Amino acid sequence: MRKKTKKFLFRCQSPVISGPDDDNLAICDQCRHTFCKKCYETFHSQTMCPRDYLIEQMKLQEQKELQRLQQEKEAALAQLIKTKAHTKSWNEQKKNTTQRYHHIVIKLSEPNSLLQEILTTERINSDGIQFCPDSLNGHNIENGEKIFQYLIDYNKRREEEVFQNQLQTCSICTDIMPGLDCIRLHRCGHFYCRPCLNHYIRMTFDNGKFGENLHCPQDHCKQALLPTEIKQTLQNEELYEKYERLTLQHGLESMKDIVWCPRCQSPVISGPDDDNLAICDRCRYTFCKKCYETFHSQAMCPKDYLIEQMKLQKQKELERLQREKEVALAQLTKSKGHKKSSNEQNIATQRYRKIIIKLSEQNSLLQEILTAERINSQGIQYCPQCHIAIEKNGGCSHMHCTRCNFDFTWQTTQEPTTTIITPYLEDEDFTEVESIKEEFNKVAYLVETPLHEKAEQNEEISSDQAHEQEQEENDEDLKISIDNKSVIGSAILNRVTKCPNKSCKKINVKITQDNWIICSACMKQFCFLCRCGVKTPEHFGKKCLRTTPV
Incomplete structure (x- = not known):
């Protein structure tokens, strides 16, 4: 058919x-x-169409031209081979007769200067020393750089051949294998077996790293893998195309003058910053590069207008908060002044008291006072049976002591009140003590130990401690006295009292609102209010209150 x-x-x-x-x-x-x-x-x-005839003539002419070029190429190659053979025979003759084997090591930064000196010396001494005429033809700086680059390339090829012919140890799996089965990275020189490097690259892809973020697996090595090394390792065209696509997309996203078309998702080169017009070269869609909507001719983009309105609203809100802050600060200053005046009135009406402590015991006493203040500010209560401090951080009022397994009801109290010592509670104990110590020293003054007290102390001290007493005599003589005529002094004296035992006289700190005090030195039990001895709770029912605020 x-x-x-x-x-x-x-x-x-x-x-x-x-x-x-x-x-x-x-x-x-x-x-x-x-x-x-x-x-x-x-x-x-x-028989033949004129169009076919013209095509045949053009093919014949092209074939003749190719034959002519082939003949010229063969003649040039023959001439080059003849020249190289002549040069090689002359060099071999010279090497076999007069030269002795030697080699040199030069710095990578000195090739041009060294080659220039060698070429200059050859030109100067060419009349007295016999050189091959062909070796001096065309020697200049450009040729010297080409020679040096050829030496570098040759050295790299030789190193690669030696690496492939020897056994190597993978830095990841520590397996020994021929270097031909390993991949050596060009930038850093580290090498790994193909399966390990392939697994590392795939795992890095899954973590969202590619391009310059795909570094060598070696610790502290920040050199990135080349695309050719990744392609050689993966041997998966589909995965490598995904790598190239993600790398290109990441590179385009990092460019500030590239926006993405909202219709076909193609990259578009945007114009100046004051021009919002963007035209996609693929789908010819014109859009605004800020709001990604169809291009609008307004001077200000609706998105920019919305942002400006939000900024103005935020600025007004900040101004309102600033005004409220100023009003609150003024109110706080006023309340502090009122509180200060009330404290001064309380100080004027209270009974005069003072205590004398040793200078060496100042830090420990202040630390106990700060600890008591922190316990009260954090709402800590004590177990009724074992008296361990317990802090409640949530839940109902039923409490269980993990130390003695005693169940009790948490006493609901008002919010903890702040005192003059509360502002000194900070994170670091050293800072707390130093800060309150500075205020303490402003109102305290030094006193000397009376002579009759010194005699009593010397009688109580044994002969073994006489030498130490002499060395510390000056320190023991220094004592500090503080009264309740100042704000800080009143706050401290409201928390401390002296043990009624005449042989002890230890200054004890009231930790909670409980007035039943146990001396930490002689274990004597007494009342904080009247300093009388207490043996049973009946004392607080008849004479004094069991709990009073500090």
């Missing part, structure tokens, strides 16, 4: 069914026009 194809005639533009491939005749059934189906001209009776 004849193969039939459709042709379109340029006269009436009607389809025409053509005959076999070796027959160029085509006849239109509509207008009866006969034409050549190759050149679409009126049918010609030549």
Whole structure:
């Protein structure tokens, strides 16, 4: 059967069914026009169409030109081989007769200067020493750099050959294998076996790192892997295409002048910052590069307008908060002044008291006072049975002591009141003591130990401690006295009292609101208010209160 194809005639533009491939005749059934189906001209009776003839002539001319170039190339190669053979024979003859083997080591930063000196010396001494004429032809700085680069490339090739022919140990799996099965990184020189490096690259891809963020697996090595090394390791075209796509996308996203088309998600190069117009070269979509909506001709983008309104609203809110802060500070200053005046009035009406402590015991006493203040400020209560301090951080009022397994009810109290010592409670104990000590020293004054007390102390001290007493005599003589005529002094004296035992006289600190005090030195039990001895709780029911605020 004849193969039939459709042709379109340029006269009436009607389809025409053509005959076999070796027959160029085509006849239109509509207008009866006969034409050549190759050149679409009126049918010609030549065996070969003029268009085919022209194509054949161009092919013949191109073939002759290729033959001529091939002949010139062969002649140039023959001339080059002849020149190299002559140079090689002269160099081998010189090497075998006069030269002794030696080598040098130069710095990588000194190739140009060294080659320039060598070439200059050859030109100067060329009249007295026999050199190969071909070795001095065309020697200059440019050729010297080419020679040095050739030496570097040759050295790298030789190192790679030696590396591949020896056994290597992978730094990840520590397996020993031929260097041919390992991949050595170009930038840092570290090498790994292909499976380990392949697993590392895939795992790094899963963590979202690619491009310059894909570093060498070696610890503290920040050199990135080359794309050719990644492709050689993966040997997966689909995964490598994904790597290239993500790397390109990451690079485009890091460019400030690139925006993404909201319609086809193609990168678009944006114009100046004051021009919001962006036109996608792929889908020809015009959009605003700030709000990514269809381009609008307003001077300000609606997104920028919204941002400006939010900034103005935020600024007004900050101004309102600033005004409220100023009002609160003024109110606080006023309340502090009122509180200070009330404290001064309380100080004027209270009974005069003072205590005398040793200078060496100052820090420990202040630390106990701060600890008691912290316990009261944090709402700590004591177990009724074992008297261990317990802090409640939530839940109901039913409490269980983990030390003695005693169940009791948490006493609901008001919010902890602040005193003059509360502001000195900070994170570091050293800072707390030093800060309150500074205020303490402003109102305290030094006193000397009376002579009769010194005599009593000397009688009580044994002979073994006489030598130490002499060395510390000056320190023991220094004592500090403080009264309740100052704010800080009143706050301290409201928490401390002296043990009623004449042989002890230890200053004890009231920790909680409980007035039943046990001396930490002689273990004597007494009342904080009247300093009388206490043996049973009946004392607080008849004479004094069991609990009073500090």
